Amino acid sequence: xxxxxxxxxxxxxxxxxxxxxxxxxxxxxxxxxxxxxxxxxxxxxxxxxxxxxxxxxxxxxxxxxxxxxxxxxxxxxxxxxxxxxxxxxxxxxxxxxxxxxxxxxxxxxxxxxxxxxxxxxxxxxxxxxxxxxxxxxxxxxxxxxxxxxxxxxxxxxxxxxxxxxxxxxxxxxxxxxxxxxxxxxxxxxxxxxxxxxxxxxxxxxxxxxxxxxxxxxxxxxxxxxxxxxxxxxxxxxxxxxxxxxxxxxxxxxxxxxxxxxxxxxxxxxxxxxxxxxxxxxxxxxxxxxxxxxxxxxxxxxxxxxxxxxxxxxxxxxxxxxxxxxxxxxxxxxxxxxxxxxxxxxx
Amino acid sequence: xxxxxxxxxxxxxxxxxxxxxxxxxxxxxxxxxxxxxxxxxxxxxxxxxxxxxxxxxxxxxxxxxxxxxxxxxxxxxxxxxxxxxxxxxxxxxxxxxxxxxxxxxxxxxxxxxxxxxxxxxxxxxxxxxxxxxxxxxxxxxxxxxxxxxxxxxxxxxxxxxxxxxxxxxxxxxxxxxxxxxxxxxxxxxxxxxxxxxxxxxxxxxxxxxxxxxxxxxxxxxxxxxxxxxxxxxxxxxxxxxxxxxxxxxxxxxxxxxxxxxxxxxxxxxxxxxxxxxxxxxxxxxxxxxxxxxxxxxxxxxxxxxxxxxxxxxxxxxxxxxxxxxxxxxxxxxxxxxxxxxxxxxx
Numbered sequence: 001x002x003x004x005x006x007x008x009x010x011x012x013x014x015x016x017x018x019x020x021x022x023x024x025x026x027x028x029x030x031x032x033x034x035x036x037x038x039x040x041x042x043x044x045x046x047x048x049x050x051x052x053x054x055x056x057x058x059x060x061x062x063x064x065x066x067x068x069x070x071x072x073x074x075x076x077x078x079x080x081x082x083x084x085x086x087x088x089x090x091x092x093x094x095x096x097x098x099x100x101x102x103x104x105x106x107x108x109x110x111x112x113x114x115x116x117x118x119x120x121x122x123x124x125x126x127x128x129x130x131x132x133x134x135x136x137x138x139x140x141x142x143x144x145x146x147x148x149x150x151x152x153x154x155x156x157x158x159x160x161x162x163x164x165x166x167x168x169x170x171x172x173x174x175x176x177x178x179x180x181x182x183x184x185x186x187x188x189x190x191x192x193x194x195x196x197x198x199x200x201x202x203x204x205x206x207x208x209x210x211x212x213x214x215x216x217x218x219x220x221x222x223x224x225x226x227x228x229x230x231x232x233x234x235x236x237x238x239x240x241x242x243x244x245x246x247x248x249x250x251x252x253x254x255x256x257x258x259x260x261x262x263x264x265x266x267x268x269x270x271x272x273x274x275x276x277x278x279x280x281x282x283x284x285x286x287x288x289x290x291x292x293x294x295x296x297x298x299x300x301x302x303x304x305x306x307x308x309x310x311x312x313x314x315x316x317x318x319x320x321x322x323x324x325x326x327x328x329x330x331x332x333x334x335x336x337x338x339x340x341x342x343x344x345x346x
Numbered sequence: 347x348x349x350x351x352x353x354x355x356x357x358x359x360x361x362x363x364x365x366x367x368x369x370x371x372x373x374x375x376x377x378x379x380x381x382x383x384x385x386x387x388x389x390x391x392x393x394x395x396x397x398x399x400x401x402x403x404x405x406x407x408x409x410x411x412x413x414x415x416x417x418x419x420x421x422x423x424x425x426x427x428x429x430x431x432x433x434x435x436x437x438x439x440x441x442x443x444x445x446x447x448x449x450x451x452x453x454x455x456x457x458x459x460x461x462x463x464x465x466x467x468x469x470x471x472x473x474x475x476x477x478x479x480x481x482x483x484x485x486x487x488x489x490x491x492x493x494x495x496x497x498x499x500x501x502x503x504x505x506x507x508x509x510x511x512x513x514x515x516x517x518x519x520x521x522x523x524x525x526x527x528x529x530x531x532x533x534x535x536x537x538x539x540x541x542x543x544x545x546x547x548x549x550x551x552x553x554x555x556x557x558x559x560x561x562x563x564x565x566x567x568x569x570x571x572x573x574x575x576x577x578x579x580x581x582x583x584x585x586x587x588x589x590x591x592x593x594x595x596x597x598x599x600x601x602x603x604x605x606x607x608x609x610x611x612x613x614x615x616x617x618x619x620x621x622x623x624x625x626x627x628x629x630x631x632x633x634x635x636x637x638x639x640x641x642x643x644x645x646x647x648x649x650x651x652x653x654x655x656x657x658x659x660x661x662x663x664x665x666x667x668x669x670x671x672x673x674x675x676x677x678x679x680x681x682x683x684x685x686x687x688x689x690x691x692x
Contacts, residue, residue, distance in 0.1 A: 027651040189654070191641065193539060193563040196649060199642070203651035215641055215656040217539040219564040219597025223662040226599060251565025253572060257607050258600060295537065295561055296545070298644055303542060305373045305549035308535070310561040316569040 001162035001169075003030060003208055010163045011050060011058040011130065013123065016069065018062040020050040023163055023197075027204035038067040038083050045090040045097070048195065052164020053238045054133045057096030057273050060087045061126035064104040068122040076115050080108055092286045093247050093315045094238040095276040100129050129273075130166055136271035137168035139329035144174030144234070144269055147332075150184050152231045155221060157190040158249035159201035160236025160269065170236040170269035172205055174327060179211050187213035188224060192249060194294040194312065218251050225262040233259045234327070237270045244320020244335025245282030246270075250313055256322035269327040275341060282317035290314045347508035347515075349376060349554055356509045357396060357404040357476065359469065362415065364408040366396040369509055369543075373550035384413040384429050391436040391443070394541065398510020399584045400479045403442030403619050406433045407472035410450040414468035422461050426454055438632045439593050439661045440584040441622040446475050475619075476512055482617035483514035485675035490520030490580070490615055493678075496530050498577045501567060503536040504595035505547035506582025506615065516582040516615035518551055520673060525557050533559035534570060538595060540640040540658065564597050571608040579605045580673070583616040590666020590681025591628030592616075596659055602668035615673040621687060628663035636660045 001008055003021075012019045018035040024047070025031050033049050035041045041063035044050050050059045067083030084105050088098060107125035111118035148154070160171035169176060175187060187206055192198035199215045206213045216224065224230050233255055240246040246268060259266040279285060295310035296302060304310070320335030333341065347354055349367075358365045364381040370393070371377050379395050381387045387409035390396050396405045413429030430451050434444060453471035457464035494500070506517035515522060521533060533552055538544035545561045552559045562570065570576050579601055586592040592614060605612040625631060641656035642648060650656070666681030676687065 028648070188657075190565075191539070191650065193537070193565060199650035199654075201651075203654035207651055207653045213654065215650055215654055217564065217596065217641060219536075219539060219600055220657065220659065220662075222600030222603055223596060223659060224657075226662070250563065250569060254565055254568030254600065254604060257568055257604055261603050261607065295563060298649065299647065301645065302374070303644065304537065304545035304561055305547075305553055307553045308545075308549035308559065308561055311534075311566065311570075313566065313569060316566075316572070 001167055001205065001208070009134065009167050010052070010055045011062065011166055013062045013065065013126065018059060018066060020044055020059060021163060022049050023051050023201060024049055027200055035066070037070065038063040038087060041066065042087050042090040051197070052159065053094035053096040053236065053274050054137070054165040054271050055163065056091060056094060057100035058130040058133055058166045060097045061100040061104045061129045063087045064101060064108065065122045065126050068108055068119045073115055076118070077109070077112065080105060091288060093288045096273040099273045103129055133165060133271055133273060134167040136329045137165050137170060137173045140170055140269050140271065140327055141168055141173035141177030143329065143331055144267070144327040145178040145181060147232065147267065148174065148178035148183050148185055152185040153188065153229055154185055155188040155190065155230045155233045155255070156202060157198065157235045157252055157255055158192045159197040159205070161202055161205040163201050163205065164236060165271065169205070170271065171234040172202065174234055174269055175211060176209055179209060187211060188230060189213050189215045190218050190221060190251065191215050192251065193218055197249070221255055222258045225258055225264060230264055233264060233266045235268055237268050237274050238315055239279065239285055240270055240275045240326065240338065241279040241281050241284065242277060242338055243281045244323055244338055245317055246320070247282070247285045247287070247315045247317050250316050253316040253318045256318045260322055265324040266322055267325050267327055268323055271329065275338065282319060285317055287316070288314040347513055347551065347554070355480065355513050356398070356401045357408065357512055359408045359411065359472065364405060364412060366390055366405060367509060368395050369397050369547060370395055373546055381412070383416065384409040384433060387412065388433050388436040397543070398505065399440035399442040399582065399620050400483070400511040400617050401509065402437060402440060403446035404476040404479055404512045406443045407446040407450045407475045409433045410447060410454065411468045411472050414454055414465045419461055422464070423455065423458065426451060437634060439634045441625070442619040445619045449475060479511060479617055479619060480513040482675045483511050483516060483519045486516055486615050486617065486673055487514055487519030487523030489675065489677055490613070490673040491524040491527060493578065493613065494520065494524035494529050494531055498531040499534065499575055500531055501534040501536065501576045501579045501601070502548060503544065503581045503598055503601055504538045505543040505551070507548055507551040509547050509551065510582060511617065515551070516617065517580040518548065520580055520615055521557060522555055525555060533557060534576060535559050535561045536564050536567060536597065537561050538597065539564055543595070567601055568604045571604055571610060576610055579610060579612045581614055583614050583620050584661055585625065585631055586614070586616055586621045586672065586684065587625040587627050587630065588623055588684055589627045590669055590684055591663055593628070593631045593633065593661045593663050596662050599662040599664045602664045606668055611670040612668055613671050613673055614669055617675065621684065628665060631663055633662070634660045
């Protein structure tokens with residue numbers, strides 16, 4: 001992605017460090033956070049310095065590289081298992097992290113007992129995951145841009161952009177590619193409380209790309225649908241089950257219900273790493289509950305009634321029946337056809 | 347309402363001043379703002395120092411008293427007309443303001459040419475509106491509390507509390523009265539972006555009253571409905587049309603669609619002053635568009651991408667078909683029966 005005229009990836013590896021665009025500081029400050037241990041990577045995933053299902057997959061993959069570099073020769077296998085569990089625990093809902101970690105871990109273990117080769121292959125495996133994820137997202141853009149017509153008004157939620165996915169984005173890959181092909185459209189950006197990924201990150205990416213947009217509060221989506229001002233909804237996903245149910249940022253389910261009530265097509269764009277063929281249905285997905293302070297405070301300042309508590313589920317689950325189509329690198333597919341995807345992850 | 351152990355009204359009149367609980371400073375600071383001119387009252391309505399349809403009606407009524415006190419003897423009628431227009435322009439959507447202003451204005455004009463009597467009657471008329479509004483809301487509580495059962499989970503949006511209505515509240519009058527009758531229930535409080543009236547004011551009122559509650563982001567309502575954790579939705583209103591369509595805080599329409607999709611009863615509580623028998627249908631309601639900075643900034647600090655704009659409709663319109671019943675001082679009525687209400691305002 002282009003930021004201030006320069007090409008960037010949200011997650012990369014250089015000189016023995018995992019480099020993350022700090023998404024908590026954007027858009028006010030553009031800063032690269034360097035992690036020198038897998039524990040630092042896990043902390044950065046947990047505190048959302050890096051966020052977005054595919055991006056935390058890539059961060060986790062590189063975290064395994066740091067783990068392999070620092071593992072003891074005597075307890076290499078055990079150390080790798082500990083690192084795997086530690087990184088896996090950093091966030092529970094997005095499956096990309098699990099998929100990436102298991103892939104890199106399996107590649108490392110396959111080299112044993114040659115520890116030097118295992119350390120070498122760790123980086124190769126992580127780079128392969130990351131490059132594949134970026135290319136997958138580019139293809140999502142190619143596939144999905146065909147849905148975008150001139151004069152369309154498109155609603156998106158949270159940040160399903162290049163920041164969330166190494167490069168290109170998922171929902172935003174579609175918009176980015178359509179824009180580069182010269183299509184003229186307008187994007188309604190849900191601000192996405194509590195962490196404002198829409199207002200901060202999606203708006204930032206769209207502005208960098210020169211795409212017309214306006215921020216709205218999450219509560220306005222229904223109103224604009226009612227006024228015939230939304231033609232299409234596109235979101236990303238954090239985990240997609242076999243039956244088409246999927247987890248995504250809290251508020252996605254409400255949007256899907258509203259879109260259906262207004263006969264507005266609802267698309268979900270996702271790379272192969274977001275499909276979880278081991279997960280039959282949405283009920284099986286663990287929903288992360290984050291801290292109350294994310295609701296009651298903003299930038300460290302109390303914004304709610306001091307004596308009140310809050311609930312903070314970070315995701316919700318939308319049944320596949322609400323999805324018009326999943327935009328994937330292999331084409332746009334029906335919720336009922338996920339079984340035939342057979343993603344390369346599996 | 348009880349605040350810190352003392353009885354208060356959100357709007358009152360004392361020693362030639364209109365006294366307003368400053369709702370922009372709550373819950374962090376409890377402060378009474380004193381207005382000494384009708385222009386100050388209009389400014390306080392516009393900047394939401396006082397907010398809530400019935401409360402701005404009462405503030406407007408007292409504003410007319412200040413206008414009558416300061417009007418010139420030579421141009422009394424003309425001055426009153428100017429004041430009426432000025433106060434009317436402070437906020438366009440809630441009909442209570444219009445109803446209150448026209449009522450006090452008519453009472454004043456009916457005394458002419460006796461200007462002294464007109465000035466006297468202004469206060470009598472404003473007090474009558476304010477007392478009637480408070481009593482109306484108390485009755486709403488009596489009527490509505492019958493809907494509340496033990497163990498219920500109730501969702502409310504924005505602040506339809508005592509702060510919004512001189513005293514008691516509308517939606518919150520129902521909860522306040524049910525609580526005082528010993529019923530045990532739980533309230534989900536939509537934070538209500540952009541101005542957080544739920545997180546700040548409703549949570550504050552519920553806490554003062556000792557009612558169990560938790561704040562959620564507006565985007566979570568659908569998720570909790572999907573999980574069968576909401577049994578009932580109650581909101582207030584800013585203007586109710588003859589056909590049952592009503593305007594209320596942005597996000598209400600989304601809630602109504604979600605409630606219908608989950609077969610959850612959706613009630614609207616409102617005093618007589620909120621019914622607009624001159625308004626046939628929702629399309630005729632003017633929706634106030636407020637400043638972009640309410641979305642992009644919080645407490646004066648930029649929270650969104652600096653280069654991005656925002657849309658900020660302050661209200662939306664929900665069709666009557668989504669309303670299970672209107673809770674009024676005269677009983678709970680069907681959306682199709684509003685014509686028979688014949689509110690005292692008319």
